Amino acid sequence: MTQYATLTIDGKELQLPVIEGSEGEKAIDIRSLRQETGFITFDPGFGSTGSCQSAITFMDGEKGILRYRGIPIEQLAEQSTFVETAYLLIAGKLPTREELTRTSVLLNDFSLLHEDMKYFYQNYPSKAHPMGILSAMVNAMRSFYPELIDLDEDLNNTFLRLISKVRTMAAMAYKISRGHKTVYPRPDYSYCANFLHMMFDNPVIPYEMDNDMVRALNVFWILHADHEQNCSTAAVRVVASGKVNVYAAISAGISALWGPLHGGANQAVIQMLEQIQKEGLTIPQVLAKAKDKNDPFRLMGFGHRVYKTYDPRAKIMKKMCDLVLGKQRCRDELLKIAMELEDAALSDRYFQEKNLYPNVDFYSGIVLRAMGIPTNMFTVMFAIGRLPGWLAQWKEDSLDPLRRISRPRQIYTGETLNDYVPMRDRF
Ligand code: ACO
Numbered sequence: 001m002t003q004y005a006t007l008t009i010d011g012k013e014l015q016l017p018v019i020e021g022s023e024g025e026k027a028i029d030i031r032s033l034r035q036e037t038g039f040i041t042f043d044p045g046f047g048s049t050g051s052c053q054s055a056i057t058f059m060d061g062e063k064g065i066l067r068y069r070g071i072p073i074e075q076l077a078e079q080s081t082f083v084e085t086a087y088l089l090i091a092g093k094l095p096t097r098e099e100l101t102r103t104s105v106l107l108n109d110f111s112l113l114h115e116d117m118k119y120f121y122q123n124y125p126s127k128a129h130p131m132g133i134l135s136a137m138v139n140a141m142r143s144f145y146p147e148l149i150d151l152d153e154d155l156n157n158t159f160l161r162l163i164s165k166v167r168t169m170a171a172m173a174y175k176i177s178r179g180h181k182t183v184y185p186r187p188d189y190s191y192c193a194n195f196l197h198m199m200f201d202n203p204v205i206p207y208e209m210d211n212d213m214v215r216a217l218n219v220f221w222i223l224h225a226d227h228e229q230n231c232s233t234a235a236v237r238v239v240a241s242g243k244v245n246v247y248a249a250i251s252a253g254i255s256a257l258w259g260p261l262h263g264g265a266n267q268a269v270i271q272m273l274e275q276i277q278k279e280g281l282t283i284p285q286v287l288a289k290a291k292d293k294n295d296p297f298r299l300m301g302f303g304h305r306v307y308k309t310y311d312p313r314a315k316i317m318k319k320m321c322d323l324v325l326g327k328q329r330c331r332d333e334l335l336k337i338a339m340e341l342e343d344a345a346l347s348d349r350y351f352q353e354k355n356l357y358p359n360v361d362f363y364s365g366i367v368l369r370a371m372g373i374p375t376n377m378f379t380v381m382f383a384i385g386r387l388p389g390w391l392a393q394w395k396e397d398s399l400d401p402l403r404r405i406s407r408p409r410q411i412y413t414g415e416t417l418n419d420y421v422p423m424r425d426r427f
Contacts, residue, residue, distance in 0.1 A: 009037050023058055040409045046229075047305065052237065052400065056089060056392050057228040061306035066313065068226055069093070077316045082221040083107065083191050086163060086388035089226050090395060091154035103155060104190070110157075110164040111185040111194065113172065114144045121176045130173045130380045131258040137169050138162070139251035147245055151399055158246060159391045166387055167191065170380045171198035192217040195384075200372060212327045213371060216320050220367060223313040223360060224382050226389025230305075232256035232263065236390045237397050238406040246394055253390045254383050260300070263361075263382040269301040270365035270375050273334040276341075283337075283344045291350045299345060301362030308355035317363040324370040335366050 003018040005028045014036055017029045027050045034040050043049045058067045066073040069088050076085050087095045087103055095103065120140065124133055141162070149158045168185060175182045175198075183201045185194045193214045201207040227233070235256035240249040257263035276286055290299040304311060321335055342358055345351045368378050397403055 007033075007037075009039055012037065019053070021053070022055075023060070034409070040411075042411060045305075046234075051229055051234065051406075052397065053402070054228060054393070054396060055092070056396060057226045057389070059228055059306055061304070061308050064307060064309040064312045066227075073223065073312055074316065076222050077219045080218075080222060081190070081192075082218045082225070082385070085222045085225050087155055089388045089392040090159060093154075095154075099154070103160065106157065106160045107164045107191055108185070108187050108194075110161045111168055113165055113168050117144065117169075118172070118176075118182070121173060126177060129258075130170070130177070130377055131254060131264075131383070133173050134166070134169060134380055134383060135251045135254040135258070137173075138166065138247055138254060140247075141165070142245050142247040147247070149246065151395060159395075162247070162250065162391065163387055164191075166384055167195050168198065170377070170384055171195060173380070174199055174374070174377055190214065192221070196371075210327065212323060216324050216367060216371065219316065219320055220364065220381065221385035223316060223364075224385030226386070226392060230262070231259070232386065233390060233393050236394055240394050240397055241403065241406040246391075249394055250387065250390055253386070257383055257386065258379055263379045263386070265300050265359070265361040266365045266368070266378040266382060267375055269338075269361050270334065270369065270378070272300045273337050273341075273365075276337055277333060283340050286341060287344055287348055287350075290345075291348075299341070299351075299356070301359055301365075302345060302351070303354070303356040304359045307357060307359065310357045311359040313360035314358045314362055317360055317367060318358075320367045321363050321370070324367050327370075332366055332370065334369070338362065338366060 003020075004015040005018055007014045007016055014033070016033070019027045019029050021027075030041060041049070056069065058070070059065060068076060068085065069092060071088070071094075076088075080088075083103060084095060084100055087100065091099075117137065117140070120137060121133065145158070145161055147158050148156070150156050172182045180202060183198045186197055189197055189209070193209055196209065196213060196217065197207055229237075232253040236249045236253040239252040240246070260268040275281070286299070289295050289297040290302075321332075325332055325335065342362065345356070350356075364382075365375070365378055368381055369375070373381060
């Protein structure tokens with residue numbers, strides 16, 4: 001039986017239906033509100049607004065739960081691969097052995113880039129941020145690879161092409177930025193191994209593939225693969241709602257991810273830890289800065305809009321630090337600072353009262369550094385991982401019968417009717 005919420009405005013009573021999700025989350029359906037009352041809702045940052053119904057990812061911020069298609073993130077990180085997880089997110093089910101093999105073969109077939117695309121890179125200034133380059137390159141793909149999307153297919157070729165080529169583009173951007181020869185993918189390598197090969201192999205020092213590094217990269221990308229209606233995913237859905245092509249929508253997602261409050265936080269965390277080390281700041285000094293309302297400094301990698309407890313991805317990422325640092329037989333002083341900072345913040349009243357815990361980005365930079373990934377590529381790594389999530393959300397959005405163009409309202413606070421003043425009369 002449908003439950004209703006009653007709203008009384010200007011003496012008028014309105015019955016608004018309540019929608020309930022499969023995990024018991026409830027929402028008040030306000031679609032008729034403006035038409036019935038003339039009122040709109042006001043929710044900057046959308047903290048209390050559900051923009052869609054989605055069957056892809058479930059998060060419980062209070063309990064620290066994250067599941068893709070119902071499967072706990074811990075199980076996927078332990079047992080799955082990034083390619084299999086991408087399939088799960090987009091197709092809505094785990095692949096059979098044949099489906100997974102076919103996916104891997106196609107990812108391999110699509111991994112080369114049109115040679116003309118190389119000229120894009122060559123004309124960028126050498127200091128250009130790779131996120132800006134990646135966003136432009138993905139947008140440009142429309143001209144090179146027209147969309148052929150069959151939404152009935154579990155995982156269509158346009159999606160596979162994007163997932164495959166984004167990895168080649170990222171590695172190519174890195175090689176060109178260093179003035180090195182680009183390395184082509186190898187058909188005998190898996191998706192993650194091929195990325196490491198394209199990044200680090202060179203004619204004089206061949207890259208020795210290490211299964212633990214490949215595993216760590218799989219886990220890193222699985223942890224980033226989707227996170228329901230976050231800033232970049234919402235950007236993909238909003239841009240897609242105007243019926244633009246999929247490349248343009250994904251390019252918008254990459255741009256949204258770039259910001260330091262979102263995906264750019266992994267780079268910002270390392271820069272913060274380096275600053276602490278370089279300036280010899282003590283942990284209490286850092287916490288005092290983060291708590292000072294007159295100081296724009298925030299503890300990067302801490303806090304989350306949804307998680308009010310430890311981000312489950314951060315727990316797994318912390319374990320990955322031990323694996324990759326152990327493998328490289330190195331001690332990273334930044335990890336020591338990060339762990340001290342975490343301990344101090346978790347026992348500090350300010351952070352406790354505001355439920356600020358480490359998020360996925362707090363330890364991810366340390367994992368990436370240990371893999372040899374340069375700091376300015378960190379957010380690109382996040383983008384490659386998030387791509388299957390964006391595609392899954394794009395597909396779901398395209399098939400949603402309730403889909404309309406995204407067009408929020410506003411409360412206007414500017415001048416009321418105001419006459420035009422000719423130039424000669426302006427003071
Ligand atoms: N350091 C210090 N104080 C913080 C932090 C932080 N990292 N995060 C939140 N706060 C404080 C705010 O100052 C605010 O205090 P107030 O109520 O006294 O004004 C309160 O906690 C609530 O913060 P909001 O910014 O309102 O929370 P919101 O949900 O809008 O923002 C966000 C979440 C952007 C993640 C925020 O916690 C932040 O800036 N964190 C640092 C950046 C970061 O790590 N981003 C990665 C997020 S995960 C991801 O996108 C992959």
